[in-house]
Amino acid sequence: MNPIIRFQNVTKRFGALTVLDNFNFEVQRGEKVTLIGPSGSGKSTVLRILMTLEPFQEGLLEIDGTSYHEPNGRGPFKASEQHLHKIRSNVGMVFQSFNLFPHMTVLRNIVEAPVAVLKMKREEAESRATELLRMVGLSDKKDHFPSQLSGGQQQRVAIARALAMRPRVLLFDEPTSALDPQLVGEVLGVIRDLAHEHDLTMLLVTHEMRFAREVSDRVCFFDKGRIVEQGEPNRFFSNPQQPRTREFLSSILGEQGAPRESLKRAP
Amino acid sequence: MMYGYAWDTSTPLTFALSILPILGFGLLVTLQAAAVGYAIALVLGLVLALLRRSRIKAISWTVAGFTEFVRDTPLLVQLFFLYYVLPDFGIVLPAFMTGALALGLQYSAYTSEVYRAGIGAVPRGQWEAATALNLSRLLVYRDIVVPQMIPRIVPALGNYLVSMLKETPVLSVVTVLDMLGLANMIGERTFEYLVPLSLVGLIFLPMTLICSALIYLVERALPKSGIPLR
């Protein structure tokens, strides 16, 4: 089967700094991949490029066979806005700082894009939104404003908002890093449930190693813009091959010790 | 006698009371000039602010230069420019419109800065979330950026309204019959300037205070996070 995502010799520079250098990476349909690594290693950049938030300078990136660059494409993205618009319809993203629209109710946050972009009727969008809110456990909050919700609740709304657009690929950029520790579990619970969806491809950047081990099909360790090591989670965590991987894992896991109670789903 | 009202110069008080109705007509003109000028400033300022965000350097730099030029040159000279130069190019406007246009032009340079700051103050994450949801540029501005921008720009825009009210007397120089224009005419005919001019000042004082208070109320009524959308 063709991979749903394919990076081929992709190079991404920020001015003089090369963040991704001849980067190669493939993700299969329905695969759940976790990207781990130190800050600045390029893992978030991979997500942002997929979401068309950042352009890349060289190489080839395809989603479901369609290239991100157009043959005569102009501008930093080497593609027209219409082309990028089509590409984006495959991808959704959940941000570290949630980025809910503060002036809209929870319900409006979720229906805004389906109505405006997918041209869904408002009633249909609202009933789908209600269902999504039930899935993430926030049915009673639909008329609240984001400022009235806790961080964990806001992030769950953000996940529902991303799902409402029916993306084939869902990206999570450190979804729990900005949360108070006791709120992390409720969000991880929602992500864990999502991982049971066979058709949904998920790319997750996180520091929650236990969760990554539990939920992923594959774990990739990034360092300095390259994948140093990747593999099936159990083998990866119990028997890392590369020295840098071992170094990173011991520094991270050394702090994480005992199993976390917070991985249980919040009421 | 003016506008059908005669004045009584026997005592300062009777003088003042007798010219109040006349100044009332002037007040109407003042308010109308400010209203038209402000409307122009709000719209033109927005156009300028959006043009400055253009990716074509030629456009954004020209607009930036133009805005800075208008901001740093006197309203009076701009007013003379429009009043005397436009007819040379075949555009003949009534003095009131020329005055309102001058006000609108000068203040659009200020309001464009306010809009730019307002747009810039919307957090980057909001733009990114909107991109992630594939919202069109028009929709991003209409539903995400503008509602969040408005509470932030109301104080500054309000201040400029009050400032504009205080600059309307300049229009009397090109024969617009606002309060100052009428006061001067009364002074010329009676050789009594003290009462008319003092009265004009005394009318402006509460007017600007009330205007500031109203703006403060509008500020308070708007939620900080933006115009709510349900």
Added chain:
Amino acid sequence: MTWWQYLAPLLKGAQVTVMISLASITLGAILAFAAGIARTSSNRFLSGLAFVYIVLFRGTPLLVQLFWFYYALPLIGISFDPITAGIMTLSLLTGAFGAEVVRGALLAVPPAQLEAARALNFSKTYTLWHISMPQALIEMMPSFGNLAIQNLKDTALVSLISIADLTFQAQSLRNITLNSTRVYTLTLVGYFLIALCLMLAVRFIEMKLRRGPAFPRSAHS
């Protein structure tokens, strides 16, 4: 008419404009500090007096103020020559707006600084001049820059009380040549150039303040 025949009278006018502007900015700055400090003082009378002055001059139009000082006051025996009236009015106006800037900047000095001064038993006056003011001065500069430009623009109005400034010369030049476009374009450019010089001067002062050893860096620079 040659370009020089246009420029000569305009340059003379520009000289007058710059003179009036610098004079009223200087006097206005003094008034601004006086009134701004008075507003923060605990003396109710001083504070109230400053308040009335500020509200009066900020709440009424400059042109009305100019005409009042030049045309109205003579009727009760106080008359000024045009230049005095012009500089006086502009100073009072700039001072009133400047007072709010001074007051705002003084209030923005972190209370912790004042507490430390108290603890070290500094007098109120000493605290004001050696603790608050140096830190507040840097905060004030950007706003002062704007007020300086505003003052320059306001000087154009003195042409209406027959001071031979740049605008006045432009008016008489237009009457002679009837070439409004050229006259007013040159005038606008003239004001713009003076404004640029003013902005550079303010930027320069701000830089000197930031580097000066007497004035510590503020906590947020």
